[in-house]
Amino acid sequence: MRGFLRSDGRKGIRNVVVVAYLVECAHHVAREIARPFRDRGVHLIGFPGCFPNAYAARIMERLATHPNVGAALLVSLGCESFDRERLARNVERSQRPVATLVIQESGGTARTIEAGRAWIDQTLPRIESTPQVGLALDELVVATICGGSDATSGLTANPAVGRAFDLLIEQGAAAIFEETGELIGCEQFMARRAATPELGSEIIASVAKAARYYQTLGHGSFAPGNADGGLTTIEEKSLGAYSKSGKSTIAGLIKPGDTPPRAGLYLLDVVPDGEVRFGFPNIVDNAEIVELIACGAHLTLFTTGRGSVVGSAIAPVIKVCANPDTYRKLADDMDIDAGRILEGRATLDQVGREIFDLVAAVADGHPTASERLGHQEFILTYKSFEPIGPACLPQVV
Amino acid sequence: MAPSPSTGGLDSRLLRLAAEDNVAAATTTIEPGETVLIDGAPVAVSDRVPTGHKMAVAAIGAGEKVIKYGAPIGSATRAIRPGEYVHTHNLASDYLPTFTLDGAHPYLKEE
Numbered sequence: 082m083r084g085f086l087r088s089d090g091r092k093g094i095r096n097v098v099v100v101a102y103l104v105e106c107a108h109h110v111a112r113e114i115a116r117p118f119r120d121r122g123v124h125l126i127g128f129p130g131c132f133p134n135a136y137a138a139r140i141m142e143r144l145a146t147h148p149n150v151g152a153a154l155l156v157s158l159g160c161e162s163f164d165r166e167r168l169a170r171n172v173e174r175s176q177r178p179v180a181t182l183v184i185q186e187s188g189g190t191a192r193t194i195e196a197g198r199a200w201i202d203q204t205l206p207r208i209e210s211t212p213q214v215g216l217a218l219d220e221l222v223v224a225t226i227c228g229g230s231d232a233t234s235g236l237t238a239n240p241a242v243g244r245a246f247d248l249l250i251e252q253g254a255a256a257i258f259e260e261t262g263e264l265i266g267c268e269q270f271m272a273r274r275a276a277t278p279e280l281g282s283e284i285i286a287s288v289a290k291a292a293r294y295y296q297t298l299g300h301g302s303f304a305p306g307n308a309d310g311g312l313t314t315i316e317e318k319s320l321g322a323y324s325k326s327g328k329s330t331i332a333g334l335i336k337p338g339d340t341p342p343r344a345g346l347y348l349l350d351v352v353p354d355g356e357v358r359f360g361f362p363n364i365v366d367n368a369e370i371v372e373l374i375a376c377g378a379h380l381t382l383f384t385t386g387r388g389s390v391v392g393s394a395i396a397p398v399i400k401v402c403a404n405p406d407t408y409r410k411l412a413d414d415m416d417i418d419a420g421r422i423l424e425g426r427a428t429l430d431q432v433g434r435e436i437f438d439l440v441a442a443v444a445d446g447h448p449t450a451s452e453r454l455g456h457q458e459f460i461l462t463y464k465s466f467e468p469i470g471p472a473c474l475p476q477v478v
Numbered sequence: 479m480a481p482s483p484s485t486g487g488l489d490s491r492l493l494r495l496a497a498e499d500n501v502a503a504a505t506t507t508i509e510p511g512e513t514v515l516i517d518g519a520p521v522a523v524s525d526r527v528p529t530g531h532k533m534a535v536a537a538i539g540a541g542e543k544v545i546k547y548g549a550p551i552g553s554a555t556r557a558i559r560p561g562e563y564v565h566t567h568n569l570a571s572d573y574l575p576t577f578t579l580d581g582a583h584p585y586l587k588e589e
Contacts, residue, residue: 305578308583320549
């Protein structure tokens with residue numbers, strides 16, 4: 082495998098330019114700048130809010146300096162709260178090409194679009210010269226998420242991803258699973274797998290926080306389609322989702338934007354801290370994928386039973402289809418047919434190995450189904466977090 | 479915790495994920511009128527159980543825990559017979575309500 086070497090020593094498996102709008106008012110201009118370059122690795126990201134938010138600022142910074150990113154163009158209206166100078170400074174410090182366009186100072190929509198496209202034209206050849214070096218599995222951060230789950234998810238795709246996670250962690254990779262709100266009912270199992278009892282207590286507390294948050298909002302992370310697919314309760318969905326984590330020891334509990342410090346399995350706590358503010362913690366799967374990428378994930382293993390078609394900006398998404406009927410309907414959108422397990426045509430171990438092999442191929446440049454189809458979804462909304470506690474990342478060998 | 483199918487006397491179209499489970503997943507759609515084998519005995523099926531959905535493989539009393547993956551996934555809202563379809567009509571979460579679009583568990587009330 083080959084990767085793009087960055088100044089912080091991390092290596093990217095893609096070399097994209099991000100065009101980032103810093104408020105919804107700059108969204109159209111940013112989208113138009115990126116549009117002609119859609120097939121040349123130019124991805125649109127952004128934050129819509131005009132009010133300031135420390136979480137969003139941190140996530141945008143992590144994304145703009147993600148190992149898969151080679152350069153960043155920031156598009157500001159001019160009067161929003163987002164601290165564009167700070168973001169530009171931090172991208173510059175990472176030795177990536179960066180430019181900021183302020184629409185109010187650049188002559189408006191048409192001239193800003195023109196200036197942005199000219200910058201990308203100049204920048205694409207520059208980042209093509211980024212040194213490509215050997216990349217090993219122990220340098221990868223791999224994430225997993227489930228979306229559009231049904232009752233087959235927890236029987237096939239999720240445990241198969243768990244097998245792949247175990248194989249990746251054996252090879253020294255870091256692996257992240259997430260969504261404490263979709264792990265309600267699994268807290269005691271997870272605590273027993275934690276590297277230390279103190280970490281176990283932190284995990285139980287994070288799930289209790291999620292249950293409280295969702296209770297206040299009156300909804301669990303459970304869509305009507307989950308019930309159509311045979312899942313009856315959030316606990317049942319959780320137990321199926323939980324099997325994505327495999328059998329490895331849980332090495333740490335991190336929050337959005339925290340990078341796993343070493344190899345092993347990490348749980349990402351995506352539910353905000355403090356009183357309930359800003360609405361639902363994760364309004365849709367891509368909000369979680371963005372947070373996983375902000376933790377340094379090079380790629381995401383996305384399991385689906387009902388059939389999600391999404392990909393993501395910045396980091397490839399590998400779609401693992403749990404349900405054999407769904408696979409037949411949406412084969413073009415899927416990378417792995419895990420429903421074969423249900424039909425007795427493959428074992429969990431075989432599909433786990435297939436996912437593991439595909440991770441290596443995608444890390445080496447092989448495009449995923451969602452990449453081929455042009456999916457570059459992105460969403461970032463308001464949240465607030467406290468830093469993780471000292472017990473969340475125990476120093477264990 | 480991990481699926482470790484136990485098939486003792488259980489129909490091959492049903493997947494019990496842990497020995498203590500009182501429900502099993504259908505590996506293919508089972509139609510009303512069909513017969514399934516539970517604990518070695520034939521049981522007539524009265525509801526359609528689509529692929530992946532759950533069928534009771536033991537008698538479950540009203541208010542008792544429904545067990546899958548060796549863990550409780552909620553409580554029975556009424557008594558459930560072996561061979562019966564288990565879903566939102568007879569099982570509820572112990573944590574958060576489940577909403578559906580079929581009118582049975584609405585989150586928007588009709589005006």
